[in-house]
Each structure stands twice: as C-alpha cells, then as structure tokens.
Amino acid sequence: MPVYSEKVMQHFMNPQNVGEISDYDGIGEIGNPVCGDMMTFYIKVKDNRIQDVKYKTFGCGAAIAVSSMVSEMVKGKTLEEALAVTPSMVARELQGLPKNKYHCSNLGAQALRKAIRNYAVKNKIDIPGLTDQEEPEEDEEHACET
Amino acid sequence: MMRKVYMDHVAAMPLLPEVREAMLPFLDELFGNPQSLHAWGDGARDAMENAREQVAALIGGNAEEIIFTSCGTESNNMAIKGIARARADKGRHIIISAVEHFSVMNAARALQKEGFEVTVVPVDEYGMVDPDEVARSVRPDTVLVSIMHANGEVGTIEPLAEISRKLPKGGPVFHSDAVASAGNIPIDVKELGVDALSLAGNQFYGPRGSGALWVRRGVRILPLMEGGIQEGGRRPGTEDVPAIVGLGKAAELAGQNLEDRIEQLGGLRDKLIHGVLNTIEHSILTGHPTRRLPHYASFCLKFIEGEAILMLLNSQGIAAASGSACTSRALKASHVLLAMGISHETAQGSTLFTLGLENSEDDVDYVLEKLPAVVDRLRQMSPLYSKFLKEQRG
Numbered sequence: 001m002p003v004y005s006e007k008v009m010q011h012f013m014n015p016q017n018v019g020e021i022s023d024y025d026g027i028g029e030i031g032n033p034v035c036g037d038m039m040t041f042y043i044k045v046k047d048n049r050i051q052d053v054k055y056k057t058f059g060c061g062a063a064i065a066v067s068s069m070v071s072e073m074v075k076g077k078t079l080e081e082a083l084a085v086t087p088s089m090v091a092r093e094l095q096g097l098p099k100n101k102y103h104c105s106n107l108g109a110q111a112l113r114k115a116i117r118n119y120a121v122k123n124k125i126d127i128p129g130l131t132d133q134e135e136p137e138e139d140e141e142h143a144c145e146t
Numbered sequence: 147m148m149r150k151v152y153m154d155h156v157a158a159m160p161l162l163p164e165v166r167e168a169m170l171p172f173l174d175e176l177f178g179n180p181q182s183l184h185a186w187g188d189g190a191r192d193a194m195e196n197a198r199e200q201v202a203a204l205i206g207g208n209a210e211e212i213i214f215t216s217c218g219t220e221s222n223n224m225a226i227k228g229i230a231r232a233r234a235d236k237g238r239h240i241i242i243s244a245v246e247h248f249s250v251m252n253a254a255r256a257l258q259k260e261g262f263e264v265t266v267v268p269v270d271e272y273g274m275v276d277p278d279e280v281a282r283s284v285r286p287d288t289v290l291v292s293i294m295h296a297n298g299e300v301g302t303i304e305p306l307a308e309i310s311r312k313l314p315k316g317g318p319v320f321h322s323d324a325v326a327s328a329g330n331i332p333i334d335v336k337e338l339g340v341d342a343l344s345l346a347g348n349q350f351y352g353p354r355g356s357g358a359l360w361v362r363r364g365v366r367i368l369p370l371m372e373g374g375i376q377e378g379g380r381r382p383g384t385e386d387v388p389a390i391v392g393l394g395k396a397a398e399l400a401g402q403n404l405e406d407r408i409e410q411l412g413g414l415r416d417k418l419i420h421g422v423l424n425t426i427e428h429s430i431l432t433g434h435p436t437r438r439l440p441h442y443a444s445f446c447l448k449f450i451e452g453e454a455i456l457m458l459l460n461s462q463g464i465a466a467a468s469g470s471a472c473t474s475r476a477l478k479a480s481h482v483l484l485a486m487g488i489s490h491e492t493a494q495g496s497t498l499f500t501l502g503l504e505n506s507e508d509d510v511d512y513v514l515e516k517l518p519a520v521v522d523r524l525r526q527m528s529p530l531y532s533k534f535l536k537e538q539r540g
Contacts, residue, residue: 012454012457013461015527018526018527019527020532029529033489033490033491033494033530034471034479034490034491035471035477036451036470036471036472036477036479036490036494037451037472038529038530039529040529056527056528056529056532057527057528057529058449058450058451058494058528058529058530058531059451059454059472060451060453060454060470060472060473061453061454061457063451063472064454064527100475100477101472101477104472104477105472
C-alpha cells in the first residue's frame, strides 16, 4: 500500500459527499488524465453559504481523500471562508500527503475555487479573495511533475 | 478472517519448500567459499557447479556458458554494456524494443553517453515486435540487438526465433531479457537463436538476489566490475552460494514441472481473463490474446485509476499490481502500455494479476466476485465515467 496517513485512508475508504448536483450553482473542473487526477466540484449556494457540495474524482487514493476532505471542510461555510481553504490546509487536515503526490493529488481546493468562480461569474458578483489568490495556471499543467 | 488472495507474483513469489530446503545447508554448515582449496571449498564449489548445470539445462545451454549474477537487472546491464563495449571496435549501434525493462532501456541509454546510437523498434497494439522492423533497423555498425523474450507487464511473448532468422549472419549479437519468461515457459536458446539470455530466480520460485546470464561460447563480454577471477573474471566477487543453489534448484523444478505448471496456471489465467472481460464493461485485455505468459492476466479498466483499484482490492485481501502513473514512484504511466498505443487515460486503469502455483480456482472466483464491485464503486465517483454515460445517452 502507498504510505498514506490514517486520515487519508479513512476518507479514501469512506469518501463523503460523492456525487453530482444537477441544479448546481457553480461547477469547477481541474486536472487532466495524463497526470491521472481529475476532479469536478459542484456547489449549491444559499445566502452566500455553501449549502451543499459534491464532487466526482478520477485518480489515486490521495486524490479521492483530498476531494472528500475539501467537501467536509467547506460544507456550510461562507464563500469567503471556503476560498480561504488552501491545498496546504487540506494536506494538514489529512495528516500529510506523500511528497511525490502532494501536487497532483491535492487539487481539491483549486477545483472548489473554480466552482466558486463559476458561481460568481454567472451571478456577476465580486467575492473578496477570489481573484487576488488566483492559483497560477501552470500549477495545473505541471501538476504531474514532482 | 478475511480471505487472502495473492496475485502479484511478478513482484515477489514465495520460495518453493524444496528450494528453501536446498539452500538451508549453505546458510549453515556448508558455508565454504567455492574458491578455497579445502573440503569446505570443495562442497561449495560442487554445489555451485551443480546449480550451473541445472540452470543451463533449463534453457538448453552449456553449463560453462552460465554466469551467475545477483538479479535480472544485473544480467541485463552486463549483457547490454558488456557486449556492446566488447564490440565497440566493430560499431556503435544498438537495437532494442520500445517495451524493454528499465534495466535494458536505461543501460542502452547509458551507452549513448559513450557514443553509441540506439534504435528503439516499436511494437503493435499487443506489444509485439515486428521481426521485419528489427531486420530493417540493422546497419553495418549494429553490434547488439536486445529484444525481450516476454514482457513483464503484459505477458506478450516476442517472436525471437523469427527475429533471429532475419538478422544477418555474423552480424549483431542477439541478446534477450528472459527474466519474465524463464522458468515459466520452455526456452531453448538454440531454437530461439539468441546469443545471450538473462534470467532471474525470483521469477520462478527461486530466491531473490539470484540471477544468471547465459552467453554463447565465443561471444565476447566485458565485466561490469573489476575484481578477481570468479565466474572466469567476468563477474568477480565472492559467490553467493545459497542464492546460486536456490536458483539451480528452482531451475531444475521448473524444468521438470513446466508442462503441468503451464496447464494449471494457463487454465486459471483464461478463467480470470474471460471472467473479467465478461463481467466488467469497458475492460480491455492488454498484451497478446494468445501469445502470452501462462500466469499473466492484465487489463485496463476504463474510467478509473490503478492505485485506487489496488487499495480497494487490498481491503478485500487481494494483491495485484498496476502500471498506472499514480502507482509509479515517478508518476509516469507504464511505457509498455503507451508504446502499445494505449492512451494515458486508459493506461491509468491498468490492473495486472500474475498468478502463482499456490493460486486455486477458488482464488480466481474470489477475485471475480470482488473486482466488479471495486470497479463499480470507483466508476460511480469518476467524472470520466459520468461524462461517458452522458455522451452515450446523447
């Protein structure tokens, strides 16, 4: 088995909030199959809060655990609070990720950010923290390089 | 207690009890050095020379043509570098295939720094090398051709005899990495028409740390290491007698029982292959449908990723392997699958079951019972699968 923390194994074996939201308010897709990890996050927003979050993930055990953890971390949070979740916070909550897997599997926070951006663009609203913390695009392209 | 089914024999195999028994005295009272000129040395030397006969018999070679090494990787490195360097005055061109093991590929790559040119011949969708393509790649300065006997990831058996027939007489030396095949299917170096052949004991129930390189008499080869006179100076270093004895015993047993083993494992393999292809949609067999090793059942299960598959299988007590990017340390998809024209996306679902003598029909049934649920569970959370379903619905 890969060297994963107990927390990663927990979330991998029992991933929370898996699925799709058909009438989503925002959708965010990230990753590419060449690296092996793809995530699609769906959010339902009510009163500026993430009322519901679901995702689908194609990837390794860590990628699945990351998606599950991100969904847990942001559910019920305000959009600003959700935007404040960073990949390193996710990794910390998961009791760490293997070094070589850190970048490729840890895309959940970025996918969620994209979903929030999608929601903001559609509704023409400005959310503090959405643009100024933009992840550089090359992070995504080079995600499979260690 | 949960059922345990081990189907990762390419990674490691248990020692056969007879092999272990044969080795034990040499870890104990028969500790002598084969080079010593006394009774202790004589005992070790006799055992080592007996093992040499046993290994030679497995592949139809002569005992004095066997060089003992520490593993398949060493055998391959020694063959590629040792033969190419010994023939560098005749030319500096080498031919290998696109599906070789890293120990062949990277040894050839290392030689590029010494001024050698390497031609990599492609394979077809089954991982098969085209003999004509090899023949066309031969140049006047080609000193070495190295094509594996069987592939260690998909089990495809390469047409070595046909390749050999198409190589010019007196031209390049023909080496084959037979680490995956030796002890698992019949090998006769004369029939295959090869000049050098690598094998390793840990692929046929012998100990790890045991390997051999057969080099036809008359083929020059330089040592990888400088040292004393062991193995005729070609592979210096104090001999690992217990490993050599274990390798010999494993070779003898493989030779004696080869037909039975092929029948047993081939039957289980076919049951597993048919079961998977029939019960799991969007699964493909990798490697050649018929020209394949008897213990190899290899697949790509679309829309999902290999590491996650292995983790869920492990949670059901099943051990398998994968060539997905995520399962490799380097996070790169298997070069073998890519060379066969399989997309990165599909290669992610690589799942390899390698059967062994301790596996039973019940084991195969257990895998066939558990695998579909594992696949389904991961597909249910795969964005690629939901995308596919949506597109299918139009």
